[in-house]
Amino acid sequence: MMLVCGRNARWRSPEAAVISSFHLPMRSFEVKNRTFAEDIKSLRLITAIKTPYLPDGRFDLEAYDSLVNMQIENGVEGVIVGGTTGEGQLMSWDEHIMLIGHTVNCFGGSIKVIGNTGSNSTREAIHATEQGFAVGMHAALHINPYYGKTSIEGMISHFDSVLPMGPTIIYNVPSRTGQDIPPSVIFAAAESPNLAGVKECVGNDRVEHYTSKGIVVWSGNDDQCHDSRWDHDATGVVSVASNLVPGLMRELMFAGKNPALNSKLMPLIEWLFKEPNPIGLNTALAQLGVVRPVFRLPYLPLPLSERLEFVNMVKEIGRQHFVGERDVQALDDDDFILVGRY
Structure with missing residues (x-):
């Protein structure tokens, strides 16, 4: 059954959704031959896309489609679907795979769709990755086993179990998993032709350690991505901030070294991460009027003082650089809807 893309008066359906002969991976018998790790390795700007909600906590696909379309129009090359920013941790696997398939069906010809199936x-991870590739995602994002953790050999075996399925990005974020993925694990994974690269959050020394040996790396930290890209040979960034300012983040990744722009964006990036992601992003997008102010618990909006600070930052950077067209506003506490059962 075809998934229907939401529309509003100002949103134009991308060609991938309406031209049957265009590249629609989920409809292709040769899907496994259509996308290779090399197709992923060249991406410089990947957005960890936000998942908007309706007041009852279900996905707001109309707002989601509009948000993805704004990324495409501003030159973003890939999206992570259902990652930490997209709140995959709050989704059922049915929701997760549905959203990956929906994104592929609507946008797969215009942007690379990387499904978080870790x-x-x-x-x-095996089951979700099989389903993700079955509905046409171009690559999988895989994290190391968290909470329970495992041994180094266990990590290698975990990634060996999913790498044969298709192009894969390994994601290292010890602040969330509680365990670093050491270089020995990445070097073992690099023996597979399906390893597209690493989303690395440990820092630029680790980034350069990999890039110096020919392994593709995306910075997982918006505050370090400029230096990662231009001083440490990272291919690009998997960005949270590009949900808000995709055009400026593209400039940061494509237009050469630009410390002035990097400094201009730093207050916004620091604001986004005052509380664990995606709390800041959810608050910001609601105040820009591009998503409804609905939060799936346990996430709560930032307090009023921080919401007012965001309004001022938008004015300083320039409203025209942010997604959406409505005036930014500081929402009241009563404007937010908190959903615990969804």
């Missing part, structure tokens, strides 16, 4: 359970 898990701390190897069995779940």
Whole structure:
């Protein structure tokens, strides 16, 4: 059954959704031959896309489609679907795979769709990745087993179990998993032709350690991505901030070294991460009027003082650089809808 893309008066459906002969991976018998790790390795700007909600907590696909379309129009080359920023941790696997398939069906010809199908359970990671590639995602994002953790050999076996399925980005974020992925694991994974690269959050020394040996790296830290790209040979960034200012983030990744622009964006980036992501992003997008002010618990909006600070930052950077067209506003506490059952 075809998934229908939401529309509003100002949103234009991309060609991939309406031209049957265009590249629609989920409809292709040769899907496994259509996308290779090399197709992913060249991406410089990947957005960890936000998942908007309706007041009852279900996905707001109309707002989601509009947000993805704004990324495409501003030159973003890929999206991570259902990652930490997209709140995959709050989704059922049915929701997760549906959103990956929906994104592919609507936008797969215009942007690379990278599905977060990682898990701390190897069995779940295998099953979700099979489903993700079955609905046409171009690549998988895989994290190391978290909470319960495992040994170095266990990590290698975990990634060996999913790499044969298709192009894969390994994601290292010890602040969330509680365990670093050491270089020995990445070098073992690099023996597979399906390893597209690493989303690395440990820092630029680690970035350069990989890039010096020919492994593709995306910075997982917006505040370090400029230096990662231009001083440490990272290919680009998997960005949270590009949800808000995709055009400026593209300039930061494509237009050469630009410390002035990097400094201009730093207050916004620091604001976004005052509380764990995606709290700041969810608050910001609601105040820009591009998503409804609905939060799936346990996330709560930033307090009023921080919401007012965001309004001032938008004015300083320039409203024209942010997604959406409505005037930015500081929402009241009563404007937000908090959903615990969804």
